[in-house]
Structure formats: C-alpha cells, structure tokens
Amino acid sequence: MAAPAETPDPTGDAVAPPPGGDGVVVSTAAPDAAAVDAALALVTAAERADGVPPVSEQQLLRLRGGGTARHLLAHDAGGRLVGLGVLDAGDGDEEALVAELVVAQDARRRGTGGALLRAAREAAGTRPLRLWMHGALPGARALAAREGLVRVRELLTMGTTLDDALPPLPDPDGVRLRAFVPGADEEAWLGVNRRAFATHPEQGAWTLDDVLAREREPWFDAEGLLLAEDSATGALLGSHWTKTTPTDDGGLRGEVYVVGVDPSAQGRGVGRLVTLAGLHHLRGRGVREVDLYVEGDNAPALAVYTRLGFARTGADVLVATPTAGGTR
Template sequence: MSSAEPTTDRVARADRLAPAEVAEALALARLAGDADGADPFDEHTLLRLRDPEAPAVHLTAHAADGTLTGYAHVDTSDPAGVGAELAVHPAYRRRGTGRALARGVLAAASGPVRAWAHGDHPSAAALAVDLGFTRARVLWQLRRSLAAALPAPQLPDGVVLRAFRPGADDEAWLALNTRAFAAHPEQGRWTPADLRARLAEPWFDPAGFLLAVEEASGRLLGFHWTKVHERPGSARIGEVYVLGVDPSAHGGGLGRALTTAGLAHLRDARGLDLVMLYVDESNTSAVALYERIGFARWCGHVNYQLG
C-alpha cells in the first residue's frame, strides 16, 4: 500500500477475471512478494483467485500503457464482512495506487472490512491509519533450522501415527479440525470444499499429513499436516501447515509429539533444512510450545479492521 501522490493509474472493478487476467495478477503478486520478502496474498486468496466460481470483487489498476500496476481481492463470501488483500507492482509504487485500490475496497464493502498486511510494512500501516483501520490481530511467522537436533516424538500410550487417507478420512478429520479450532476465525470453519481444494493442490502429499489415532478405537486425536513450498529461484522450505489436537487429548504431550514427528518427516523424507509456521500472537501457549522446540520469530502479518 502507498499513501503518497495521487495515482494516474486506471482502477477497474470486475466480478470475474479472465484466465489471462488471473495469470497477470499472480505474476504481480510474485513480483511484490520478491520485493517485500513476504507474499501479499495468503493461500485463501490465491485459491479463490484461481477459482472462477468464487464470489469476489476484483480491483485492477493499470498504467496508460496497459501494465497491471496493482490488484486487490475482495472476498464477499462472509456475511459478517469482507476480507481484502492488495498488491502494488514494485516499479509503480509511491503514486497512490495502493490508496486508490484501498478506497475501491471500501466502496465494494457492505459491512466491516478485514485487511491483511503481510510483512507488517510501514507503508501499509500508514495507509491503514489514514483510512481509519485499527490493528486487530497479529500472525507471527516462526522459523527453525532442521539441521539442529530434533527431540524424538514421545506419543502417549495407546496412540499411533499414520498417514491421512483422502476420501476415507475426510469427514472424521473435518470434525476434528472443527473441535480443535473452535475459537479460530478461519481454520475452524473449514468445509468439505475447503478440504477438497487443498487436497487437489500440486503440493499435497498424504505421507506428510500425519494423523494421531487412538489404537484401540481408531478415533482421531490430532494431526500434523505438513507442506513444502517450492518456487523457481527460491530455496525449498517446509511448513507446519496445520497442527491440531482434540480438546479431549490436551495436556498429554500429543501436540509436541505431532510437531516433532512432522519436522522429522520434512527433514528425513523430504530432505529439507528449514521449516516455518504461522501462529497467532494471542495463542501464547502455542507460541511457547514452538519456541521451546527451537522456533524463532521471523516476521509478522497484521490484520486491520474497519467497522
């Protein structure tokens, strides 16, 4: 985002984008992410951007020569308000494009607005303050070297690990995910369609989706879903994508065992030497768990709200 000079770019609004326009927006996002050290769009936005049926408002800014200089995605699927993310081409900043896109977001919103600023950049913070947004939530990205020693997973008695089975485990996993993240504003609301979309992603690997199962009953007690990020020109990095434990199994060390088992998978089976994860600043118990096993803060992502 930028709050400098008035823009000379043309901002347009559309309910759908053509495939070529989607590719152009994704290319812009990669350029912005490379320049800023943090990708401007989260996975939810990227999945919806590539889905022509997902309800959304697309705002695009173009220079006089037709170059895409900025893009904003407005998610209109939540009746409680809209979610928004935007990116500006690194070569076309400080000309008001971010401000013009942000005003377009506000014009498209019919209720409260939630906007992520990935990387917590000062220009985004300045624009948010100028437009009346308040800083509502911080998501930390933590990182850990996998070259450092890993503690051996210590599973509770009667609990075993196995890989996720697409199709067979979907319903039970979704129910567990809902229980584990009942208070989470995004993760706890996953639907079968949300799960299917991710199982269809090129990065999905069932061997890296570890389930903790009560051996006697087969009941799912927890899970560690890992992910590997691979992008040309960038080092491969693993991710603790989602880690959850059934509330009934809290306090027995299952979360720590699942964490270390997933890290060992990323190191030994996938050959990685670095891993990251995202955790809410307010989730102090999870932050403490991760820091105890060697994670450190890398950067922050801030959610701003208006209304």
C-alpha cells in the same frame, strides 16, 4: 484510458471506480482468463520483491479456481494491471468485508494502493472493512495510518532450522501414528479441525472443498499429513499437516502447515507427538528450514514452538475501519 463505467460485482453490489495516481483506474469485475493470468503474475512478482506472499493461500486458490471472492483490478493509463484487490466476507463475521491488496513494485507511492483501498471501502458500504497487511510492510503500514485503520489482530510467522538433533518422538499411552489416506480420512480430519479451531476465523471454517483443493496442489504429500489416533477405538485425536515448497537452490523449505488436536484429547501428549512427528518427517525429506504461522495472542502455542527452537521472523497484521471495533 477512460474510466470504465460502474461495474456490478457478483454479489449484486456496485463500486464506482475511483481514479488513482498517474491515471490509475480501479474497476470491479469477475476477471477473465487473461486477467487471472496477469493477477497471478502480479502476485508472484510482489512476493519475490517483498519476500512475503501478498495474499493468503485461500484467496490465491480462489483466484486460480474462479471462486467466490470479488476482485478489484487497477490498470494504469496504458491498460497494464498494476494493482489487485480481493474482497471477501470472512474473518468469522459475515457482516464484515475482508480485503487483501497487491500493488506492482513500480506503481507504488503513486496512489495505486490508496485507490484500491477507497474502492474496497466503497464496496464495504456500511459494513466494517478489514485489511490484511501481509508482512506488515512499511508502505502498507503508512497507508493504514493515513486511512485511520486500527490494528485488531496479529498473525506471527516463526522459523527454525533443523540442523540440530530433534528430540525423540514421545510415546503417549494409547496413541498411534499413521499417514493420511486420501479419499478415506477427509471427513474425520475435518471434524477434528472444526473442533480444534472452533474459534479461529479462517481455519475453523474449512470445508471438504478446501481440503480437496489442497490435495490437488503440487506440494501435497499424504505421507506428510500425520494422524494420531486412539489405539483402541481408531478415533482421530489430532494431526500435523506439513508442507514443502521448492527453494531457489533446488532444495525444499518446510512449513508446519496445520497442527490440530481434538479438545477431547487435550492432556494426552498428542500435540507434542504430532508436532515432532511432522518435523522428523520434514527433516527426512532433506528440509533444513521450517516456518509456521501462529496467532500472536496464543501464548501456549508460542511457548511450545519457542521450546522447539522457533523464533519470530515476521507478522501479518489485520487492520480495520474504526466501525469494526477492536474485536475479530
């Protein structure tokens, strides 16, 4: 297949498609419906093969909904999609470009990943490029090392089982629990989320559209979004948003999706209350295994989760071009 002409991306930049190994060609374009279906199939196959999602949930939602991220499409000589890249300004730095790359299992070690990364670096131009390595798989680490990318951030995955009895729910003075009410609680939840994650590159930047997109997902369960509020004023103090996904054996796997406490409520026992309330909820739904993500340098959170029986199971690593420096 001949290399396509240089294709402008939706932001006005342009990327010359570099060839990869075995005739792979990378182009930039807003994918049509067929390309989106092929990309989603590629992501699903990669997750099954590697045991970790190859792209973030945010980018997956954008891919499904035709959001603002740019896409790199790698096709082999027969026109089959063998690689995908999503590029997005983010990570708390509008001057940086953040990339997530997926390569089909049978197209690995053939130059496909390198071609995608070269295209991403071309798209970044003079801006820093940051690359998420989900699961920090050996192939991704080797590619990052060859390209001189440096580690700047680590997002740990932790897991536990709910076989043993959970501690009882604490009863902080002046705090009550209730479930989230769709259509009524979004703005209050977003306010706490923004304050709780004011320095977090992704979570603190959520918008109402981000919340509503998740409410439309099949896994959303309003009863599993536990809110802690002040008994006297009704002000929202914190929350635990749980998530469940089906397992191959017909069961459910749980996730501590988002736990946030308003800084003004720190020291009132809200964090432990909502965390345990969410775990009790998941156990009540028959969940046996629970996962979570936590920043690798968040010592207080790591201590809390360790005391609750969570142990490290993996990590997503963010690497960057040296011009990005060692900061987030």
